[in-house]
Structure formats: C-alpha cells, structure tokens
Amino acid sequence: MSAISAAERARLEQKFPEVFKTSFLKRHGLIVGLGVTVLYLVFCWFFFNVGPALQNGKWDRTSIYVQDWYSWRAQPRLRFGEDGTITPQWSSRGQYPVGATIDWLTPHEDGSMTVTFGSDADRLDITTTEVNVFVGGEAWPVAITEDAAIAPEGVPAAIQQDGQKVIVDFGFAGQAEIRDNQVYVQRRFFGWANFLYDPKSPLWGHDFFSSIGLMFSGDRVNPEMSNAQFVVNQWLNNQAWQHADILVKLFQTLVMAFVGTLLATLLAFPLAFLAARTITPNRTTNWLMKRFFDFIRSVDMLIWALFFTRGFGPGPIPGIAAIFFTDTGALGKVYAEALENVDDKQREGMKSVGASPASVNRYGVVPQVLPVFVSQSLYFWESNTRSATVIGAVGAGGIGLKLLESMGTNSDWDKVAYMVLLILFVVFLFDNMSTAIRQRLIGGTGH
C-alpha cells in the first residue's frame, strides 16, 4: 500500500472534517454504552442481593431436583425389628405393589437383607447388629450400637460418619443412611417409574410393547371390556402420573388460547373500522376507540386474569376473559393500523360505481386486509398458547396451575418434565400449523 504524504493528509483532513473529527459520542458510543450497561448490571447485582441469595441457595438439593427430571428414586426405610428381622417401609409414592419381588432388595431367611447398588461390588448386607458396606468390592463393617451407627477407621470418602449416623454415597445409583434403628435407602434408576400403570393396576409390569401385544391378544384381562379399551383406561387412570387429569388440563389451556383469541378477533374486527381514520371520518370516534384499545391493552394480562378469577372462580373462563380483553386491544390497534395503510384506489373504484358505504368496505377494503388480519390473529393465537400456561398458574387453571402444584411438592419433578414435554410438543405443533396456514394465505412471502 502506498503511503500518503503529510501534505496530502492535511489536505484531506481539511477537506472532509466531518469524517476525521466526528463527535465524541460517535467515536466512543459503543464503549460508553457498554460501560453504562456493565455499571447498571453491577448496580442490579447489589439491588437484587444476588450474591447473598446465591450463597444461601440450597445447591445440594438442585442436583437431586434436576436428576428427578429423568430418573426416579425408590426410598424404602429398612426398619430393624426387635426380633432381628428387617422390614421395608415404603414412602407414599411406593413404586412397587405389595409383595413384589425386587431384584435389588433381597430379604434372607434369617431376617437380614441385601441391597445392591448396580453391581454386587456395591452393596449393603444388613443385619440388625451390623451393616456390611461394600464399596468397590471392599467390605467396611458398620457397627450398630444402642443409639448410633459407627463407621470403622480409615473408610473411603464414599462412607461418612455424620453425628450418630453413617451416610454411604454410591453416586447416581443412590445413597444409604445408616442409623441405629433403620437404614434409609435411596435407590435411583434412569427413566420414569410406573409411567404406564400404577402399582395397583392389574397391568403393572407390562412395558409399552407388551401392552400393544396385549391389545391384539384374544384373552380378555377384564371380561367387561376389550383389551385395548382396558389398556387405555388403566393408563389414563394411572394414580401416580394422573394422565387423564394432565391431558384434560392441557386441553383447557388450549381452549383458553383458542376461544380467547377468536373472540378478540371477532370483536376487534368491527371496532378497528371505527378506529381507522381513513374508514370512519369522525375524529372523536377514532380517538375514543384508539384510547379504548390502548387502555385494555395496557392493563396487564395478569390483572385481567386475577380480576376474573376473583369473579368467576378458577377455570378456563377467567383465562379466556383475560386473553380476550388484552388481545381485543392489541389486535384492534394492529388492525386499525393495517386499515389506515390500505390502498385507496380500490375504494375509489367502488365509490365511482355508486356502491353503498358497506359495499365499499366489503369489496374495497376487506379483501386487502383480510390476509393481514388472519395472519396477525394466528400470530396471537400462537403466542397465547404459551401465555395461557402462565395465566393458568396465577389462578386461571389449566396446565399452568397443575405445573405449579407439582412443583410445589418438590418431589414431582418427573411429572413436571412430562408436562414440559407435552407443552413443548403442543407449542411446536401449533407453531407449524399456524405458519402453514399463514403461508397459504399470503403466498409464501410472509414469515
């Protein structure tokens, strides 16, 4: 590259001062903007007390909650009896029917019990006087005394003495808490427990393929109905997973979004004609209509939802009403803007042949704006499918409330994951559906 002489440079600088001497903001705008943003984020760090909140967080529980999304825990308490026998006591979410043979929990004739964690090298041999802990094939006897469980000297890090109890950690496979009167076992397995049938169902133990096989086999499990009907019935009435309830709640959420958006469209359509300057040449009406749209649009959806929940009680009606009110405003505004941008030539054409005002709008305006209107409404329908979930959570019912209830128990995270998957599936389905309809309407150019 050839260098520029000093004189040439001075001449250029003098000729184009606006290029060489720009304002301070233009030269350093990016850095100043970034600096201000970072300062603001630092301020918010203290304003929201992020540091202390993160410190006080129950992070040890987080991994359990997250693991619960894709795996399940069997949690028997193995209680020591007076006579040297050990009896398992299951939590309320017992995942096995009474008397089932469990391959990782083997009772022996002398009353003792063996719990295996994945392989024989990681197991507990439990008697009421001593628990033999095998970690990686090596045995560590934990003595049970009157009021404590005591680990031997020199145990590996997986075995920990915690006050009067001993905690054994087998990683993902689970953990055990050995106390003076019981061993609390948490055995973790990949997948969702009893997703098909609950332990009380006569079909418990069938997997997906054997269920399908059952549907086509001739022998009726239940003489009152066909096998196919029985399988579906048992699946829907699964007490642990509540499939029927979840699907009904999901359907309610979809109904909220559908009815809310459609009613809003039907009302916003005529009102937008009143609000559009070019259609209704009355300034007062235009102004009033537009302020009305602004008002009901700006009152938050949350406010409408809580307000109507208060009036109508929980269920889809408050959800519908909230979406209806907010979207009448939002759609009315968008529609009115579309109406004000229509091509006037078609209206003039209609007027020139002496058409009535109604016909002018019907044939001169509606054909122009209808694809835009429908496409906007579909957009709103799509996004309302998502927001109906949140609206439900504040009290309007539907899958949102169900999600909130399941999260509140802190032990149903597998159910939360299931509902999230259902919601994601439905949202994708509706996204694609509305995109397909929109593209047919506006001929592929719209996005």
Place this chain on the structure above:
Amino acid sequence: MADTTHSSTGLSPAGATLLEHYRSQVMTRRIYTILVVVGVLVALFAAMSYANSANSGKFFERLPYMFDFIKNFMPRDPFEIFRAMFGIESPYFDGSAKYDYTSSNIWLTDTIYIPNFIYQLIVTVNIAIVSTIIGGAFAFCLCFFAATNLVGAGPVRWVVRRIMEVMRAFPEIVIAGLLTAVLSIGPIAAIAAVSLHTVGALGKLFFEVVENADMKPDEGLKSVGASWLERVRFAIVPQVMPNFVSYGLLRMEINVRASTIIGAVGGGGIGEVFRLSIGRDYAAQTYAIIILLLVTIIAIDQLSGWLRRRLVGDASFNFGKASV
C-alpha cells in the same frame, strides 16, 4: 343452441364458457368459505361450552356475582387509592393490613422514603431491563450461527435454531419454579425465566435481520482476506445494529409485562403484591397498583416507541412487530 346462448347473454360461445367457469369457481370458493366459517364457529361454541362446564363457577350463574364484586370492590374514599400508592397513613388505620400503607415503605433517610408499591414497581421494571440485557447479549452471540448467509444450511444452523425454539417455548414458570425451590422466592428466579425466553424470542428476530442484511460489504471483506469473525464484526454488525436495538426495546416492553406475571408466581415485585392484595380484597391497594402499572406500561411503551422511531425510521418500525 349455441346461437340462443349467444343472443341471451350477448356473449360469444367462448365468452359464455369463460363466464360459466368463473361462476363455478366463485361457487366453489363460496362453499369453501362457508364451510370454514361454519367449522370455526362450531369449534368456538363447542370450546366455549366445554370451558363453561370445566370452570368451577358457571358463566351465567357467576355473572351477577361478578357485577356484585365490581360494585363492592370500592375503597372507602377515592383518596385512599392515592394514600396506598404513596404510602401515606390512612385515617381508617385500625391495625389491620388492609389499611396499613406505611409499614412497608423503604426509608432512604429519616425524611425521604420510597412508597412500597413504587419500590416494587422499580423492582419489576429492573427485572425486565436486566433480563432484556442478558437475553439480548446471548441472542446477539447466537444469532449469527443461525443465519443461512453466514454459516450455511448445515448442522450448526439446525442446532442453534432448535435451541432457540426450545428456549422460546419452554414454560417460564418451570424455570421460575425450579429456581424458587433452590433460591427461595426472589427476583433471580424471575430474571432467569424471562432472560431464557428472551434469548429464544430475540434470537429468532435477530437472525432474520441478519439474513436480510446486504452481503456486499461481506464480499468486500472476503476479497481482502478477512476472517469470519472480522466479516461479522465489520460487515454485518454495523448494518443490523439499529434493528437489533429496536427489537431489544420492543422486547423490553413485553418483558415488563412478563416480569409482572412471573412475579405473581414467585418472582417477587409488583406482581406478587398485586396477587396478594386482590386475593385479600384490599380494594384501595389493588386500584393503586392497577393505576401504577397502567401508567408505567404506557410510559415505557411511549418511550421505547419514540426511541425506536428515531433509531430505525417508520418502515422498519412496523416490521416484525407482531412476530414477537
């Protein structure tokens, strides 16, 4: 025969065929339109009656109660609303929380204080701004990998787009709920939930802008041997920045509403205060919050609208507005 048609409509046989075709097409079209309209209406009424039966109170039974609720949900005098809004002591104060407007005020010094509701509103607005900044920053980093003109139609684009879709569709309350379980109720859960959604929503708009960018500057840089990063930095970013900022502002408007709602399900801020006050029938406080929220939302809409008009001009101002 052909002769009679000719005389009765004044058209040639070819013209008559044309007219017939036209009429039959109009007929088909009308039938389809009627079918679609009837189908939608049937679905609407079926859905409405289902909603009515699924609700805990039936619509027409509850309607009188609704009006009663509106009628009875009045503060004792109109000034109560402003007392609640600005944290001024009520003359009706009898020790109950209903008329207690002062005890939650935030005292900055001995004489200057921030009324509780305004403080909660500041919290909510800040949640919205922070989540827009965080979400926007991530969306900015991701969007270039989702644009066909920069990375081609390969697996990178596919993965990044799917990530954005999942982030967009993931129910916000689940993120908020999970973090609430770990961190207890507070704004961090709301920030995380709203930010995550923002990444997905803004990311989609951003990569569409990038795909519409003029590729000539990119070619110029390519011809002098610039790396991919340099091309993005000097050819694409300057072009798309105004639109990005405009979409960011638009998103911020939406996030103010979103953070109010998330607040009501465990994110703190004005949403939670509102849910409690309407649930306990504190009329004056409820109206105070409604007015505050209305004013804030309108003010933010106007401010960001004005900024966006200045940034991108009218044409782009309206573009993509509905797709958020």
